[in-house]
Amino acid sequence: MLIRKSRRLLNWTSAALAAWLALAGCDDPVPVPVRMVVVTMFERGADEGDEPGEFQFWKERRNLNQRFAFPHSHHDLYYNADSQILGMVTGVGTAKSATATMALGLDPRFDLRQAYWLVAGIAGIDPEDASVGSAVWSAYLVDGDLGYEIDAREIPEDWDFGFFARRTRFPFDPNRPEPRGEMFLINAELRDWAYGLTKDLVLPDSPELAAHRSLYVEHPNARRPPFVTRGGHIAAMTFWHGALMNDWANGYVRYWSGGETDFVTSAMEDTGTYQAITYLHEAGRVDRDRFMVLRTGSNHTMPPPGITAAENLLRENEGYSGMRASLEALYIVGGAVIDELLSDWPRYSVEVP
Template sequence: MRFLNRAAVIAGACLALCQQSGAAFAETAPVPDISACDPGAPCATPLPVKVVIVSLFEIGKDEGDTAGEFQLWKERRGLTMRIPFPQGFHDLYYNPDTQVLGMVTGIGTARSTAATMALGLDPRFDVSKAYWLVAGIAGIDPEDASIGSVAWARYVVDGDLAHEIDAREIPADWKFGYFPRQTKGPNDMSGKPNPSGGEMFQINPTLEKWAYDLTKNIELPDSEGIAAERAKFVDYPPAQEPPFVLEGEQLSALTFWHGKLMTDWANSWVRYWTSGKGDFVTSAMEDTGVLTSLTYLSNIDRADRDRVLVMRAGSNYTMPPPGVDAATYLLRENEGYAGLEAAVENLYTVGSAVVDELLDHWDKYEDSTP
């Protein structure tokens, strides 16, 4: 009997040790080797991805020069594993330890749509449970915020699908020459918005609110350069504030528009498409493309549309300060955005708070969104 008891104790100890070893192995399991898998071709051992950082452009090199949207993520997040991605604009970078993947889609809706779809369909990656963080610079409405501020989008609205008449030919009572396809002009708000047409996407409201609440009290750095620029907007108190985190809608349009009248149009456009629930805050180009692809990928369980977040930081204002004409200000901004450095830095700071929370508590967020 003593031998049986001793054997049982040894067996139990062995079982416990084996279970502990199994757990440790699971935590430190080697990253699958995908080097033998051709881009887009079948791959028996796909890389697991927890977070996809979606950058839209980089200025020059990926490291060591003036930072665009991708550089800080690559340098500070240890995205050192380069993965060829010929079916997209830019090679991908991966951190095997954190399972964070970084992509650069390229500027414009066409490129962002193609790159996102290509990634989602590439058998080398398992992004079925990944969270997608779109993090880019933007024009920002001085009626809502200042350059350097970071806005979490509740809605992303397309600004390209429309009817248009040249401003020199519009009827006298039309405020804009650009109007939704299902209406009879910019004064006709009777046409009901149809989100299924691709003109409007709502971000998972629970996830967006979680991200905003997690980051809304982050103190963003100020600088003399952006302080001097925002001081010019004397009639716009939000534009004169130091950078802060807020909620506000993103308008995606391929044309880099600018000016007070265009900003009025953007506010009207977003109000229409969100049925008055949204407030235009940032202007950019690519986000409806990303969301279009993720919506379709979600339909075949290659991605989860409810795990997408969009944040944009103001690198420039969408209109000039009082006393400056739109053309002069736009051309000057094209020589270098006043808030570029602050915007990319603050995107990383705010976005990292969300990424860290997801990674630190993956056991909690892997199977259910916040």
């Protein structure tokens, strides 16, 4: 077993070294310059030509045709030498997203010191804030896993939830500790710049989405055609669903953001991704101020009236109501920001918006 592993490592190292030498054209490898990293989390099948996941539109439409083997992570990397865009697929969950980001950041084949990072993924979205197909720029990233938890059937009568912050005595304890991975505030000025650039974009809509919207009679924002907005994000390894969990997520994001925002989108990776970015920043490998999170709503995080949480969750397992529209919105909104950054690279390479 040890011999086989050693051979695999040797084979990968030799291949990587050969790639570096070929790129450099000499005996001293020159790292590949990267202006933009598009961070996606999953692909549904092939990278091209079938039902798309988060990565496919970027690979096809941005001509990310140069492959870099990435055996120490979830999925190979793809690059365009003209635009200097690098696309990655981290895998689902904070564990995979953190390790994939760290693996890329430490990979000597790439120069990421001036790269902007765009997390471009689908998400659950709160019907109180937005409709399926809407796009959300986030600055507050809250981790929904790091905490204490007691089964709700055993919590004190005056508690609303059984999950609460570590180093506190009860849910939403006003003596909030300093976050140690429970919350990250990324560059809000860059978030606001990206939002200002994209807030008036027209996003994909369809009769199917309109029919879905009509079910949410108690949530005016859920009934709007898809739009671009801002709001907090919660990342947790559990795919949760329902009105009670929705209330918890809103309160928990509001708690960790000090009331600056509540929960708008929910997914499984972004706190892990950004945790890795913070470490890489300290190592001089990346600039954490160039990190952006864009999530589009593929489904709501709670059911409409008349449907139970279990029924709605099982329906979503058969296919998200807004999958295609949310993927198109990711490309439209994220692409507008990428185009602006690349169109004036001499400026943005040294000056973060």
